[in-house]
Amino acid sequence: MYECIAVASQKGGVGKTTTVVNLAASLAAMGKRVLVVDLDPQGGLTLASGLEPDALEKTVYDGLMKGYEIGALLHKTSFGADLIPANVDLALAEIELVNLFARERRLAAVLAGIRDQYDTIIIDCQPSLGLLTLNAMVVADGVLIPVACEYLAMRAVKGILTFIKKVQGQANSQLKVIGLLPTMFDKRTRHAQETFDQLKKEFEPKVRVLNTIVYRSIRFAEAAASGESIFTYAQNIPGAEAYRELAKALVRGEL
Ligand SMILES: Nc1ncnc2c1ncn2[C@@H]1O[C@H](COP(=O)(O)OP(=O)(O)OP(=O)(O)O)[C@@H](O)[C@H]1O
Numbered sequence: 001m002y003e004c005i006a007v008a009s010q011k012g013g014v015g016k017t018t019t020v021v022n023l024a025a026s027l028a029a030m031g032k033r034v035l036v037v038d039l040d041p042q043g044g045l046t047l048a049s050g051l052e053p054d055a056l057e058k059t060v061y062d063g064l065m066k067g068y069e070i071g072a073l074l075h076k077t078s079f080g081a082d083l084i085p086a087n088v089d090l091a092l093a094e095i096e097l098v099n100l101f102a103r104e105r106r107l108a109a110v111l112a113g114i115r116d117q118y119d120t121i122i123i124d125c126q127p128s129l130g131l132l133t134l135n136a137m138v139v140a141d142g143v144l145i146p147v148a149c150e151y152l153a154m155r156a157v158k159g160i161l162t163f164i165k166k167v168q169g170q171a172n173s174q175l176k177v178i179g180l181l182p183t184m185f186d187k188r189t190r191h192a193q194e195t196f197d198q199l200k201k202e203f204e205p206k207v208r209v210l211n212t213i214v215y216r217s218i219r220f221a222e223a224a225a226s227g228e229s230i231f232t233y234a235q236n237i238p239g240a241e242a243y244r245e246l247a248k249a250l251v252r253g254e255l
C-alpha cells in the first residue's frame with residue numbers, strides 16, 4: 001500500500017477534499033491507521049473534519065514554517081483518521097517558503113517523525129501547482145487525481161501530468177500516478193459518460209483511469225457541511241461505494 005498519497009489537481013472543485021475524507025474514512029474502517037493533512041489555505045478538509053479553521057491557533061503552517069512539533073498539531077476526526085489542520089495562515093507559507101533552504105522538502109521534514117505511526121498519510125492539496133503542492137508530491141509515493149466528468153476536465157489533467165513528470169525527474173523519483181479518479185459523474189447525462197470515455201482514450205494505458213466512479217450526489221456536500229464522512233451521513237448512495245472500493249483496491253495493492 002502507498003505510505004503517502006497526495007490528492008491533487010490544479011482545477012478547483014473536482015472532489016479532492018471529498019476524496020481525502022471518504023478514502024480516509026474507508027481505510028480507517030478497515031482498521032488502518034490514517035493521517036490526513038490539510039495543505040490548502042481554504043481549510044476545506046479541516047472544515048469537513050468538523051473543526052473551524054479560523055479558530056485554530058496551531059496549524060500545519062506552524063509545523064512547516066516555525067518548526068512546531070507535529071504531535072502538538074494533531075486532531076482527531078469523526079471519521080477515524082487523525083488530522084493536521086490548515087487555515088488561511090498557510091497562504092503565507094507559499095510566499096515565505098520561497099526563500100528557505102530545501103523549500104520543497106519542508107513537509108517531508110515535518111512528517112518524518114510520525115510517518116511510522118500511520119499505515120498511510122493522505123494529503124489534501126490546494127487547487128494550484130505551486131510550492132505547497134510540490135511539497136506534497138515530494139513526500140508522497142502516490143498521486144491520486146480526481147477528475148470531474150465534465151467539460152474542460154481533460155486540459156487540467158494534461159497540466160498536472162506534466163508537473164508530476166518534472167517532480168519525478170528532479171525531486172522524487174519514487175512518485176507514482178495512482179490514477180485518475182472520475183468524480184461528479186452524473187448518470188443522467190450522456191456528457192458524463194462521454195467525458196469518461198474520452199479520458200480513457202486520451203490517457204490509457206499510460207495513466208490508469210480508475211473504475212471506481214464516484215457518482216454525483218448532493219449528499220457529499222451535506223456530509224461535508226456537517227463534518228462527517230459519507231459513510232455516517234448517507235452510506236447507501238452509489239457514490240459512497242466508489243470510495244470503499246478504492247480503499248479496498250489500495251489495501252490489496254492493486255493500484
Ligand atoms: N460526487 C460528488 N457529487 C456531488 N457533489 C460533490 C461530489 N464530490 C464532491 N462534491 C461537492 O462539490 C464541492 C467541491 O468538492 P471538493 O471540495 O471535494 O472539491 P475540491 O477539489 O477539494 O475543491 P477545491 O479545489 O476548492 O479544494 C463540495 O461542495 C463537495 O461537497
Ligand SMILES: [Mg+2]
Pocket residue numbers: 016017018040044045124125
Ligand atoms: Mg479542497
